[in-house]
Amino acid sequence: xxxxxxxxxPTPWPQIRSGSWPIRLTALWVVLLLVxxxxxxxxxxxxxxxxxxxSAYNQNLTPTTDKALxxxxxxxxxxxxxxxxxxxxxxxxxxxxxxRINNDGTVMLPLIGIIHLxxxxxxxxxxxxxxxxxxxxxxxxxxxxxQIAEGPNAVVTVIGEIHQVVPVVGARRLLDVLSAAGGxxxxxxxxxxxxxxxxxxxxxVDLGTDPMxxxxxxxxxxxxxTIVVSRIGIVYMFGAFGTPGGTIxxxxxxxxxxxxxxxxxxxxxxxxxFSDLRIIRTVGDHRTVAVYDIKKVLxxxxxxxxxxxNDIVYLPIVAWKELLSxxxxxxxxxxxxxxxxxxxx
Numbered sequence: 001x002x003x004x005x006x007x008x009x010p011t012p013w014p015q016i017r018s019g020s021w022p023i024r025l026t027a028l029w030v031v032l033l034l035v036x037x038x039x040x041x042x043x044x045x046x047x048x049x050x051x052x053x054x055s056a057y058n059q060n061l062t063p064t065t066d067k068a069l070x071x072x073x074x075x076x077x078x079x080x081x082x083x084x085x086x087x088x089x090x091x092x093x094x095x096x097x098x099x100r101i102n103n104d105g106t107v108m109l110p111l112i113g114i115i116h117l118x119x120x121x122x123x124x125x126x127x128x129x130x131x132x133x134x135x136x137x138x139x140x141x142x143x144x145x146x147q148i149a150e151g152p153n154a155v156v157t158v159i160g161e162i163h164q165v166v167p168v169v170g171a172r173r174l175l176d177v178l179s180a181a182g183g184x185x186x187x188x189x190x191x192x193x194x195x196x197x198x199x200x201x202x203x204x205v206d207l208g209t210d211p212m213x214x215x216x217x218x219x220x221x222x223x224x225x226t227i228v229v230s231r232i233g234i235v236y237m238f239g240a241f242g243t244p245g246g247t248i249x250x251x252x253x254x255x256x257x258x259x260x261x262x263x264x265x266x267x268x269x270x271x272x273x274f275s276d277l278r279i280i281r282t283v284g285d286h287r288t289v290a291v292y293d294i295k296k297v298l299x300x301x302x303x304x305x306x307x308x309x310n311d312i313v314y315l316p317i318v319a320w321k322e323l324l325s326x327x328x329x330x331x332x333x334x335x336x337x338x339x340x341x342x343x344x345x
Contacts, residue, residue: 063206076121083151090143160229161188171220193228233309242266271321280312
């Protein structure tokens with residue numbers, strides 16, 4: 001039985017079916033274009049950080065260079081509440097009271113009574129006690145020595161990646177205190193910050209990456225100082241990398257470049273948008289995004305940027321590449337075959 005010709009179908013269906021590959025290819029391209037357009041539209045709705053590139057990155061702490069701050073010489077400690085002090089007389093070994101400064105800044109001393117010491121330096125306190133003892137007629141020209149036995153002015157506090165309280169009498173060197181606190185762990189930055197009472201700004205010391213030159217930063221520290229050992233930080237890698245969603249700990253001794261981070265993350269995958277790699281960096285209270293062509297960087301045709309702590313390296317995934325790499329091509333062919341089967345039963 002012959003099939004009647006239809007204006008919309010110039011040839012019978014069996015003939016169309018036998019030569020259906022051109023139709024299948026045409027339909028395939030139409031479907032691919034529609035899918036690509038949809039995915040491109042969906043990708044354009046990305047509501048993350050802006051992709052404007054900028055070179056205004058976080059600035060590192062500037063090491064202190066003022067020698068008066070780094071090497072203050074003899075430093076007279078200021079007494080504060082909570083300090084436990086021992087007082088001795090050169091001419092009378094039996095006079096050696098041990099007292100703690102009360103919340104009101106006073107202490108009770110034998111032969112003197114209540115005396116206010118908070119806010120005085122050790123030298124000033126020694127002079128005041130000597131004057132009181134002499135004024136009451138107890139001693140003639142007494143030689144008073146005051147020592148801090150306990151309290152915030154008898155220790156150096158180390159916080160951050162190290163948590164330790166180190167006893168210090170007089171002054172100790174920075175490396176000695178860090179060694180007594182257990183040494184710097186691998187995650188610790190070699191840029192050390194010291195908060196010192198009476199100094200308005202923190203003292204920043206860079207111990208460097210060469211142990212031979214770290215002695216340059218081995219400055220004296222004093223009781224009451226707080227040493228802050230910050231974390232060196234990590235870099236976050238996600239997107240079209242071999243091992244996405246990973247983190248890389250920075251090393252204190254060598255910088256980490258984008259090429260090295262890519263290698264540690266398993267390299268880049270084919271479905272990545274190579275010309276749209278983003279390094280997201282926090283600057284102050286806002287984020288900046290620098291855009292690089294990762295292929296050019298890996299091929300040595302573009303500078304290899306150095307990463308900083310808490311950088312986020314994001315290599316976007318091209319949707320149509322991901323569709324093909326995950327077996328989506330066969331799915332599309334199946335959709336085309338189903339369409340043709342329904343269209344031409």
